[in-house]
Amino acid sequence: MLDQTALDLLFSQARSHNDFDSTPVGKEQLHALYDLMKMGPTSANCCPARLVFVTSDEAKARLMPHIIESNIEKVTNAPVCAIIANDVKFYDRIPELFPHNPQARDWFTGSEEFAAETAMRNGSLQAAYLMLAARALGLDVGPISGFDANGVNQEFFPDGKWRVNMLCNIGHGRPEAVFERLPRLAFDDACHII
Numbered sequence: 001m002l003d004q005t006a007l008d009l010l011f012s013q014a015r016s017h018n019d020f021d022s023t024p025v026g027k028e029q030l031h032a033l034y035d036l037m038k039m040g041p042t043s044a045n046c047c048p049a050r051l052v053f054v055t056s057d058e059a060k061a062r063l064m065p066h067i068i069e070s071n072i073e074k075v076t077n078a079p080v081c082a083i084i085a086n087d088v089k090f091y092d093r094i095p096e097l098f099p100h101n102p103q104a105r106d107w108f109t110g111s112e113e114f115a116a117e118t119a120m121r122n123g124s125l126q127a128a129y130l131m132l133a134a135r136a137l138g139l140d141v142g143p144i145s146g147f148d149a150n151g152v153n154q155e156f157f158p159d160g161k162w163r164v165n166m167l168c169n170i171g172h173g174r175p176e177a178v179f180e181r182l183p184r185l186a187f188d189d190a191c192h193i194i
């Protein structure tokens with residue numbers, strides 16, 4: 001089991017960050033981040049998440065028009081904003097990702113609804129893996145759903161192959177800018193043991 005320091009880093013003391021200092025996040029760190037995130041489990045090992053790490057001023061300028069007002073400063077100040085998308089045809093990679101049963105691709109080609117549900121379920125899990133991996137690497141994150149998805153899709157994925165799920169700011173957070181910790185549901189409110 002991890003010690004308390006590690007549990008604090010990942011969960012108990014970890015916060016959603018609203019502002020970041022100017023410490024850059026290097027390409028090697030983004031590779032390390034993906035190399036941890038990619039190991040989290042997905043159904044049939046389908047790995048639907050795709051990432052665009054927005055780091056340059058040029059790329060940020062393309063993203064900003066699609067961010068809601070209250071999030072603009074948060075995205076502007078983050079050294080990295082990850083666009084976490086799903087590959088609409090994630091199942092085309094199943095033969096290489098699930099090689100003992102390449103026919104598993106057919107589970108998804110028959111129903112667009114089932115494919116979309118699978119992509120969203122597993123892509124969102126992978127987004128969570130990314131956040132925990134970032135924290136494990138000593139980075140801070142600020143997840144963002146306040147943006148115009150159609151706008152982001154048109155700007156970054158005009159061919160329709162990837163579809164944005166959520167955004168996630170990544171960097172070194174400024175602790176003084178986090179909000180007050182909000183309550184969480186008690187065990188008995190959220191869990192049953194049967």
Ligand SMILES: Cc1cc2nc3c(=O)[nH]c(=O)nc-3n(C[C@H](O)[C@H](O)[C@H](O)COP(=O)(O)O)c2cc1C
Pocket residue numbers: 014015016017071142143144145146147166178181182
């Ligand atoms: C999927 C997702 C989307 C979020 N979208 C936003 C957002 O658009 N703007 C924002 O300021 N915070 C956003 N948050 C941050 C949440 O409000 C925050 O995680 C929650 O209040 C818990 O805060 P804590 O992690 O500091 O305890 C989002 C969080 C998640 C997981």
